[in-house]
Amino acid sequence: MENPPGTIGPGWLIKVSSRTARPDPGACPTHLRTAVRPLVAAEPPVPFRRAPREDFAPGPLFAALDLWEQGGWSIGRVLDELRSTRGAFRGRNAPAHPSLMAWTVQAFERYVAARHEEQAAARAAGLPPTVPVRLGWTARTKKKDAPDARGGQQYEHTAWGRQYASADGSVRDLWIPSLGRAKADRAAAEKAAIAHVMANGAPTPHRRRGDTPPEDATASTRLPERVRVFDFGCADGSVTPLLDWHRTEVQNRFMADAAPAFVSAATGAGTRPGASCVDCKAISGCAALHRTPRLWGAASAAPMRGRRSVSAWDLRLHGECPAQYHLVRQLHLNDLSAENDGARRGRAVDAWLNQRHADRPVRGCRDLPIPDASSLPAAHPLEGPLAHVAVRMLTEHRVLCPLNGIGSNEQVLVQHRVTAYVPELDVVVLAVPDLLYTRRGDWIWRETKTASRPVWEGRSLLRSYPQLALAVLLFSAGALDADPRRSWVELEHLREGRGESRLERIDPSQPAVVAEAREVIADLAQPLLDDASYEPTTGRHCHGCQARTWCKPGTAYVAEHPQGVGRHPDAAEADHFADRGSIHA
Template identity: 65%
Template sequence: MPPSTGVTMQNPSGVAGDDWLIRASPRMARPDAVACPTHRRIAMRPQLVAEPAVPFLSTPYEEFGFGPLFTALDLVEHHGWSVERVRTELRGTRGPFCGRGALVHPVHLAWTAHALERYVAARAREQAAAEESGLPPTTAVKHPWTWRTRRTDAPDPRGARQYEHTLWGRMYASADGTVRDLWLPSLGRAKTSRPQAELGAVAQVMAYGAPTPRRRARDEPPAEATDTTRPPALVRVFDVGCADGSVEPLLGAAPRFGEGPVEARKRFEGDAAPAFLVAATATGTQPGESCVDCKAISGCTDLKRTPGLWGGRRPSAARKRRSVSAWDLRLYAECPAQYHLVRRLHLNDLSTENEGARRGRAVDSWLDGRHGERPVRGCRDRAAPDLAALRSGTGLDDASVREAVGMLAEHRLLCPLNGLGADERVLVQHRVTAYVPELDVVVLAVPDLVCTHRGRWIWRETKTSARPLWEREPLLRTYPQLALGVLLFHTGVLGDDPRRSWVELEHLREGHGESRLERVDPGRAEIADEARDVVADLAQPLLEDTTYEPRTGRHCHGCQARTWCRPGTAYVTDHPLPHGPGASSHADEPKPSAPLPSQGGLPVHD
């Protein structure tokens, strides 16, 4: 980082230790509008620890999607195993893969076998092309590259005496050291671009870093700077899609793909260093997803504490801090395996969304854009959306575009901004965060819209559907995000008085007069009790679960991990949807069916 003027940073309440070391990964240079500035700042200081200390707690299953894949690649690239031998090992694993780390879910193992083949094949294709262009072959590097400055006696304005820049991914170098390659895996398709600041950070470490054995979390680095007397002549960065084996070059341009050390230095100084400086010195808090991993949570006064939010009990086995959202609860209720594989691991088989989901996304996007405009203006005073413009902007088919336009026309009369005063607050996709201390759970909610109206807070959720509301189940159980909103109002997370608040569901359908607006009063004790029961019934099994077994049902048709799930694939084969295999259930569909006794996750489509 470049030198700067300023005052020495002070550690926030809730952390202890030394802050003389700043460790920066390329991810820290990536812009992140929803990350907490304080969390990012202390995360870059590995010698700081939570106060009081937080013990290490294991997880029932591996929660890093690429973990087993990197272990498999180590076997191939460093130990000479064949791909087929590794696949055989993956098939036979019934716990930690090769005895390393946590247990691995069977479907996760199947995904790993799938990704391994595609990764190795993609590398072979690229190396053949590189050979044709006259570049030397590259082989795997055992220790990742790290670029480290010399330790000084006096701290700089940020309180740092040493900086250490790291890399993540699969690293390769030619035998003569002239070429270095970095392969960044993506869970779905290969990314075609990454932020320039992130690429600048990557290029600098690739050009000037040295292989560095892994140290324990808070061990001090050597005092001397990294030896950069012989930087490579060319550094290259690739993104590889683990789902389809696609590869995208990210650094440099044709015909000479890649960059030299001088270009890498310019990238770092122009793009990455300013971004690192912001991350390392930013102040203020922004409760949200960052709270899950934050060292300073015990001293944060901006994170709302909500003990007994739904009356949950702590799981019998201690677990590290987790987040819970309405989407987590819905996904888990459908299938625990889907929750673990899609929500936590983010596995992605590249299956396309059905037309109904894409239509709903288009409607949401249109509403968010209009509701976010200033000055505030109700949709009743707006012209109906142009059909041709909506089609070109979303790629929907003609029938779905007409349905979307019909739903938006219905919304004009139901818009919560109609007649709203200029001094009222309007928050679109606003993140509402709470902390349940006895469960060590961070609760996350993102209502479609929150606004004030004459002293009353209104929480609006908008849903699109081709079918009317299913009235055989209470509204709060059909839409648990409403129940979560009731509880967050009731405990004062948003607004001071739940009696002056509404939680609303806007249920949009295409036909004239077919849409509905349902209101729930969080100030009524019986409503709060019902919401507490709903969330408890959904959250307690999720927090207790240690197996995440598949539960088949209609939702299997739209599951992005189903390709590698044996029970899910069998269900889809035996229960085709009337509108084709890509269709999925509507939001108001009844509960999924009961779980099947047979489990497993060997590859289905290779």
Template identity: 45%
Template sequence: MSSGPRPAGTSGDIRLVRTNLAAARLDPRDCPTKRASDARPMLIADPGPPQLAEKLQDFTLKVFMDALDLIEHERKDPEWVIGELRRTNGTFGLYRRSEAHPLLMSWSAEAVRRYLAARAADQHAREAADLPLTVPVRDTWVVGTDPGPVDSRGADTYEMTAWGRRYAALDGSTRELWLLTFGTAKDDRPEAEKAVAAYVVARGRPAVAGWRKRHTPVPFGELPQHRAALPERVRVIEFGCGDGKRNELLDWNRQEARLHFTAAGWPSLLQAIDGSGTSPGTGCIDCKALAGCQALPRSPEILSITPPKRRRPRRSVSVTDLRAYRDCPAKYHATRQLKLRSSTPESPEVRRGRVVDAILNQRHAGTPYRSCETFPGPADPASWGAGGLHLTGQEALDGAAMLEQHNFYCPLDGLAAEEEVRVQYQAVCYDAGLGLVLIATPDLLHTRRGGWIWRETKTASRYLYEGEPLLKLYPQLALGVLMLAAGVLGGDTARSRVELELLHTDDVTFEELDPSHPGTVDEAREVIAQLAQPWSRDQDYPTAPGRHCDGCEALEWCRAGIEHLAPTRQDS
């Protein structure tokens, strides 16, 4: 994005450019235009969307952060704060706070206790090493420039921020930024993101306000030394809210922070600021430029459901979302909306499926593409892995056998060189009437003689029963049929197909669906509508205990689920 016209569907001021840690990640799945638009906080959607909000709190860390603010800045007793968290349903009586779901309240209370324990342990370690202790800082740290001449991007002000929990030593020698993740503490944040975080901590000045306007620096004369001084050393710590562990990502002096920022941070931010082109996906949900985007297919009434009486903010939905909701609305809200998942180990079947999927994705993504039959199997079929997971014993042998079975049905076998292949591609379309961005990620998409072939590959422990309704059993096939029938991917519908490949250890179940066949489309529409209609209306997401509780990723925060399983576990 340059000083030229604003993206279609937007208006407003582009003179302020503000970047954050998300901009530095440069996730390849992100849309460049959305990333550049996000870096212009005074740029707005035109026409502006209605001001709508969900009934329940959907910012996962809001309750957690509000609780820590009361503890660290207002010096309230932690147990009193946690009591208030539950008494006020996570609002603490604060202005414009949505109530939290019971699962979010439970998760937040645990995360607060874990965080305080991690902070105490870190400070104890610093004290033992004769290093200065740090205290909480409320200020926002902003690296920025005062307004100057408008440059070639149309900007006169640049700001950099880094969101997290902030601390400083009383003598001003050290600053810390604690970054937060929902689950296990990460140790693989991109170098550019770490460099930007360190630079903001090292060079940021205390400031207030912001959002859709420039930050206002806090006058130094009003600040004590630990808030005003630029530090000699900066630390960035990763904290895992789910497991309570902390991981020191970096401990640099100010010069090191500057060098890393110059080498890795600023080049990534420039790429984000100057991004162009479009890539529809999950970012469409809150994109300012959606109204004018020509890359996002519009598919009105693809779901054939009745709009809810109460208008909702723009949302996304996938078949994975709908299946989670079908199991339990609370499970959907916790795992799909709030992204909360326990660290409970996956079942052997799920783990095996993920490893097989990772291997197939690697093979299919090769250039030039070639049939999986040309790839050798695991060197040791009894011990191998992929995607960060490892299989051993019978689990590994079964996975290796499934890979061998796939070779007979690999969709790239004999595919002409001019055809297009997309691995784990996000197929996206928009229903403006429902305010829904529909997202599907088939295992493999490829063209064939003018049509699109949509391949879903699954590992299976059992065979399909005769007469079993395929689309109900695998609703992702139904959404694939609807998207191909609606022309979301383009191509000739009559030449397109949705394929299901079920891998067994000794055989393959293979099914095809024709998106140009009216009966198939009608059946697919009914399957998706039955899943989507109750989901579209729900605002409360109550728990629905049942057999799905066993193995649920949100079970540890769900009282109803735990009580449901208690008799079973006592008997075992």
């Protein structure tokens, strides 16, 4: 297969991780096709830019487990090293945030306890103990003399996690850390891909780019009769057995579930701009990705680090507390604390609206039955007074629904990702409006917010809700292929009181509006993009921070200000905007 524009290099080696088999409807086919070919590179080449902070949450944990499992360190010595480290931990690329090190201490202790408990149970069941494997397993085919229909001459399969094997090689275990609770299950294709590596993989030394391993690398390796996979929850120490298969079952599962996913990844065609753009080798040649230089007026400057992701919500979160942004949004740490009522209500209302607006043929909510508590989404259960408040908000929406009276020839896009690229900053901008729709062919961007209080009149809408400012800039820059003079940005502000909800309209073609939007986004984005330390900033938001458990300043603030138990209203009511869009920088 020919390389896509913007890439160079041979494609004969196809290397896939078990994660490649994980279903992802938003993934870009061209990104996947180049990602599984490690010898294909970006053209022009992208310089390596080191992150200022450790950006892989399990990195220090794996380094600590290596010391215990393979380095012969005692548990106490590893914990002392974790607690005393101020900077990069044991060869990691960048210094870890102090809160990440505190998280790692807890995750390490939980992992050790979980492994001891599981191994005791295995012995009681008559299974042989398993010990750590120093070299990762790779399932590899022999190199062919000529490329196949996919352009491949050699295939390699890998799986991520902590690997173990019994002394006689008959049993292999894999433990996959999840940052929150242990996952109850994983996709059938991903499980089959993992099992294939475990059943057929050989310990493989790390190699430099382009090196071909020796032909006899697997000659003396005994393959197991039984493979087991466990999911481990770093946040609570929970363990879920994901599979326990004999090798005869592995091949059948692989061919039925995983192989089609890998073929699709290796042969995908077409482009789908979105989150895939962050790591895509072909970004310089992608014609589908909108270029929006100087989107918020930032001065041209060479990026100091690689492409990364930030969202409109990230901008707001970083503005509140840089440490919270780094720990929660970049590292995805989560103390499993429950969301408060405002956030739960917002998500339930949001899910109900998305489901109704996605119905076909399109109908306005005014023409649908009046909602009641029984019609709320099962995935976001509410009860008692909270359910009644959500229903009253949905009743208010029936009047404001943008699809009321909409023509059959209009377009309606629910949770549609809008993507743009700021080349001088190497920033990919992503946004996911609640609704994009047309009226007489003119595009309108609708955001919906649930709230217990009215809109604060003392602050502009663009400053209160940065996602509106980002929408204005994307319209103005042409990222939606729409004329900003015939477009609108709307905020639907839902409250429970009869007649208290409001609909605000913003004109993205007005120079003053665009100037304010640029100022809003620049004030939030530039500090985030320039940040190299992610220092904590304490305040009311500490009460609802999902990483406060590991943050000393935040914990101290909450102890000194106990009146704010639970997430403060501003943060809670904004929660259903989380994960709506990103700026990948």
